[in-house]
Amino acid sequence: MPMSQWNQQARKVLKGVKISNEFFNTQAFEESDFPIKIPLEYAELIDQTNPNDPLLKQVMPQPKTGQIGFIPAPLNDEDNSPVAGLIHKYRNRVLLITSQVCVIHCQYCFRQNFNYTEHDALSNWSEIEQYIRQDSNINEVILSGGDPLSLSDEKLEKLIQNIENIENVTALRIHTRSLVAIPSRITDKLVKILAKTALKVVLVTHINHANEMSEAFIKNIANFENVTLLNQSVLLKGVNDNLNSLKTLSLKLFEAGILPYYLHMLDQVSGAENYFVKEQVALILHQQLQAELSGYLVPRLVRDEAASSKSWLL
Template identity: 50%
Template sequence: MSDSVRSSAELLAHLGLNTHRITSIRQPAFAYKAPQHFITRITPNNPHDPLLKQILPVPDELITAPDFVSDPVGDFQNNPQPSLIHKYHGRVLLIASPKCDIHCRYCFRRHFPYEAHANQRHWQAALQTIAADNSLHEVILSGGDPMSLSEAALLKLSQQIEEIDHIRTLRIHSRTPVVAPQQAAQTQWLEWVKRSRLNLVIVVHCNHANELSPESAHLFQIYRQANITLLNQSVLLKAVNDSLEALNALSHKLFAQGVLPYYLHQLDKVQGAIHFEVSNQEALQLHQALRASLPGYLVPKLVREIAGEPYKTPL
């Protein structure tokens, strides 16, 4: 990802926004990063673009509130060993990479101590723990972003998971197919997928229809030809997608590209993201309107993740 933009000043200049009254944090605590492909989906000279709002560090990130914390979903308390998070029955999450191709400003793991908890040197111990637990049937690769791994690393990890007899499903959560589809077109890994005994699921993360491109459509077609199940999860974000029009367009465009809407998350209350919050009442009204305007298979489940609960909580 050598073409990634790593300066908000560079981004604003590129989009013709340096003359607008936009205040950004030049050196935010959570570093700025965005790939060129995602930036090309942003409308130039539009300070209100919904994609721009997701990646631009702004002073509102410095607002604090008692219920906005560093670990809003209880990752730390369910982290039995480095790289492994075990919250839900039958499935376990492996933090495969500490890196992402994009730094979303609402990221619930923006404070996660990746240096100590996400490294390939931890894989072997994590896989041994998974192999010793017959109650598990699914491994979820997360991060960071698993698709930010080199193809060789992703292939090796996938093959090692396949060797565990009681694991039937490999699920990958990734934003890369949307924000940098060229990075996610991993040929050798896809050839392995076609031969694998595992059920492969990719849950992509797309919040707005404008993020989807001809390149993402082509990539999803390749994934479907490899018999990968494609789902999407979104986060409900103020001034980004908190309208019936935006959510309707997102569901329709996802389906047109072969992806089913899966979850619409209420914002995880992570420190630094309070300006993205949509109230539960507004979220429920939006979801009800969405149910009235879409067929059921295009309506994502409205949920919130609550630390300590055994599953995502429907609203």
């Protein structure tokens, strides 16, 4: 079978310190615990003359400062996993770990130390299905990872059909960063799969800065039908921690048919200390956003909690 275009793009990546330093003509990339992985398409959006480029900062390993409160697994996902491959923190919904692969490695990622080998929803499907069926409170299944859209369309289709067959499930949510990192991931087949399912589909893109939204992304995202498009961002120091970045992002998302949904406080994973924005600063930025934008363009400011559900700061 010929390799799809997105699969070819997914293989064109910068990996490792040497090749990244060569590509960006810098010496600033250094070894880190979370390997460097930058799709070429994404790398080409980076301004090579700007060492503070907001996209570059997301994929370049940052020095570990050992700041108190930063730990390997800040959300304790595994403690909320009654069945391998499934995380159940909220009454009406469960999250499935569908893939351990991401097309891009974001250096602030809270799941960078997650034990993926023991949590694979696809290989543990029958147990997962039984768990969801026996709890009628569950009406929504969230596909997460890694990145669920690093699965092939065929595997996704099968998984979505399996979920569709569970009577109590009516909604499907997909969280992904693949679409903005490799816009060719929006294949005709993916569009059809999501358009034809009986489930209500919510697609949550993970975009942190307007510069990530290439022309190809904006063109391809418009192909989705019968899908609610939302975006969540992480508030990251040196990336989007200023009014202009956040405002421009909301406006550009809206133009592309995507509503800003959540602005997340950073999950405090070791190695991400340099991205941390204090709550006090976040609250001021959020108030400024409210003053500048229509309410539907202001994402909710939230923080994930390890022991419980999300807290809504504003």
